[in-house]
Amino acid sequence: MAGETKDNSLPKNGLLSARSSDGKFSRRLTDDEFDRYSRQMIVPGMGREGQLRLIESRLLIIGAGGLGCPAAQYIAGAGVGTIGIVDGDIVEASNLHRQVGHATSRLGMKKVDSLITHLKALNPLPTYIPYDFQLTPQNAADIISQYDLVLDCTDHPITRYLISDICVLTQKPLVSAAAVQKSGQLTVLNCPPAPQGLVDGEYPPCYRCCFRKPPPPSSMVSCGEAGIMGPVVGMMGMAQAGEAIKILASGLHLPPPTSDDNTAPPLERNLARPTLLIYTYDLDSAVGPYSFRALKMGGRKKNCFACGEGSTLTLDGIKTGNPDYVQFCSAPTINVRLPPEQRITAVAYHAAKEKGELPAHILVDTREKEHFSFGSLEGAVNMPFGRFLMNAAAVKRTGGSARDLLPTGAADGDAPIFVVCRTGQDSQETVEKLRELGLDNGGQRKIVDIMGGLRAWKQDVDPTFPFI
Amino acid sequence: MGSESAATIPITVDFSGGLEMLFDNQRRYLISLPVTDESGKAANIAFLIEHLCKHYMKDPRADLFVLDGHIRPGILVLINDADWELEGEEAYEIKSKDNILFVSTLHGG
Structure with a gap:
């Protein structure tokens, strides 16, 4: 819409400076940023402060598929300053009905490169960092440790447990989602992050606290086998972006401020016992009272293998193959067994x-x-x-x-x-x-x-x- | 499904995340659960699971729901929208009008 009034006190050029000594942002928004982000900045609770926090944030998206594409669009659109994307796959035609960050003209291209092409057209301001290979126990910590928050947009329990374990050890909040066929799930984990082993008091759960064991491989189906409706996985990806923007803009991942003002009631941040959001989609009925369900999960488990008391999980261990994620999930491997x-x-x-x-x-x-x-x-x-x-x-x-x-x-x-x-x-x-x-x-x-x-x-x- | 004369508790049981396929593709069942199991113990979640397998499961693939007598790994049980671990898991004694939701955890993306 035309006729926007700008605050003329803002400088014309962005100045790169971090926070001043009192912790407030001294960096100003550039004209481009001001124009681009105005509609979200005027939302109550967001403001200039929230926007600057987004711009200073580093977010990692693991998986550039059905969840990662819609998530990345909104993350980039919102102006998160540094966006890393990990995926080793290439774009195939069967991806396009849901992986909306790719294009017919980019079939055969690495997914990370294809998605970044799309995101740059949407918003050239963020710094995009491609990792055009699979996440492994060997490279995961080096990549994840460089970011403030992680989106798990992958499609296999092996990577889901690996990502969660690294996030526990490097203390990163994790927004996890999944979708198959006609169902989707979403939950925010490890937020605000607490040191491994801390169990006295209320701490948020990790992926293992909520999902202690993977399902047996025979019961697991992937989108390739079982199919997936585009809007179902899209909805979950967008919800991931929504949660991530909220966390980064409001600093929900930072320890709650120890306020000098004792009269203010503590904010109900609702993080130590997160919600598992479930979306159920029916091809033969209208959206109904149970299409969305919000389920209350427990907090950190005392005996959790990764974050619980006396946990022996370490970054070095993970790098050298302990735990063995493949065996833990006993993934079916394509090996010739028949003579x-x-x-x-x-x-x-x-x-x-x-x-x-x-x-x-x-x-x-x-x-x-x-x-x-x-x-x-x-x-x-x-x-x-x-x-x-x-x-x-x-x-x-x-x-x-x-x-x-x-x-x-x-x-x-x-x-x-x-x-x-x-x-x-x-x-x-x-x-x-x-x-x-x-x-x-x-x-x-x-x-x-x-x-x-x-x-x-x-x-x-x-x-x-x-x-x- | 319990004899007519026996005392029963009315509850709702929901299936999600693909589990409904094991139950005739029906996502919601209104169930009259016997107040006690065969040994006279108050009906709990463990009894409900057994009851579901016996009377409601239409699919031969019981292993996709129970393994070694317990709910298989990768299925969350929610009692009135809260993780069953907050409620005592299998030992939770079922009350009238409870909603029990079984969800299989998803991994696709």
């Missing part, structure tokens, strides 16, 4: 079939039915992996018939079974489980994994295959 005679490449399967060398066989596709519905190999029957695993567990537990696990009719005879999945991991597990359950008829029946799944099929056999 070669139980496997066939996509190319070899295709060639044998073309030449008519393949005997009559059963082809089982273990992807979820939504994936399967977009296209499958000729003759494939769908046996979704998640359901199969749990059915198999139930058979083991209750001693039911393993034959019922297979699609109708597939358990009869000795015709070989070929198993294909999305990327070649689930199919190996399926082959192994089917053998364990005796469905190979004591070795008479061949059960074979198609290596690399339909991803390999698309790459090596049929580039037109509708792989998602």
Whole structure:
């Protein structure tokens, strides 16, 4: 809007000077800053002081995906002075429906570079620092220690526990969010940070206090597998930015002031027992009374592995592999476990079939039915992996018939079974489980994994295959 | 679901974060929980979990909800919107009109 009145007492040029001896800001806003941030500065509680605190702050965004993109936009727009972004991935077309800081024209570019391009166009004033590699136990402390606040915008428990542990040890507040499919979660941790091991009194929790153990890998789904609605993850990312701006502008991460003015009631800062915000999105109903829920979490746990009493967690330990985050989360690793005679490449399967060398066989596709519905190999029957695993567990537990696990009719005879999945991991597990359950008829029946799944099929056999 | 004659407590049970898939994709159940378990002990969260598995779980994948008789790691239990650790966890004795929420923690982003 035109016709803005400016305070003419402000200098025309920004002057870089930190706080004066009384702790107040002596730096002035530049004209550009004044114009750009005016609408948020006039919000009660924000003001010039809040803006200057943002400008002097250093914020780290870990993950430049569905959470990191929307978060970064608002962080940059608000004028946080230094913004670091960590991500080792490149932009793919399947990211774009939710990762709104990237663009079709930047497919194939490093995500950090793509996002910074977008942010610079939005606001050229902040300093942007790219880290175009994955966060690891070896580099995490060196990066995180340079910042005032961290946003966890990652997508795996391994990094979530690592980030939280480093934030405990370097005393950084952490705004954590996550989203899958139709649900989102958000919470502010470690804010204001308290030294590790301090447990007498009320201190805020770390990620481990709230989520002591990761879920078993079999129950974990990523956005790549389970899908994700753009606005769900976007909403969570924006809420992260909102919390971060609030914390930095109001100094919520600083110890509460020991006021000389004893008449002022202590502010209810609501941090030692933070809230877990849960967003639930329904594709088939309107927003309702339970679409958003705010849940009260506990404070720091006395016996917390990371921040609790007598914790042995150290930065040096983390660097040298203690704790072992991969083992703690027992992440599924893509390692070949089946012997070669139980496997066939996509190319070899295709060639044998073309030449008519393949005997009559059963082809089982273990992807979820939504994936399967977009296209499958000729003759494939769908046996979704998640359901199969749990059915198999139930058979083991209750001693039911393993034959019922297979699609109708597939358990009869000795015709070989070929198993294909999305990327070649689930199919190996399926082959192994089917053998364990005796469905190979004591070795008479061949059960074979198609290596690399339909991803390999698309790459090596049929580039037109509708792989998602 | 409890016999008609037995005394029951009316409660609401909610599932979120994907757990609803194990319960017929229904997010909210109004449940009449028996006042006591088989041994006559007041109904607590542990009993509720057992009750849910027995009578409400439609999916064979019980392991996605309970492991070794306890709620599996990665599921938060909220009693009237507060973390169950603030309320005594499995031993919390259920009261009329309580709201119990089971949320699976998410990791995607």
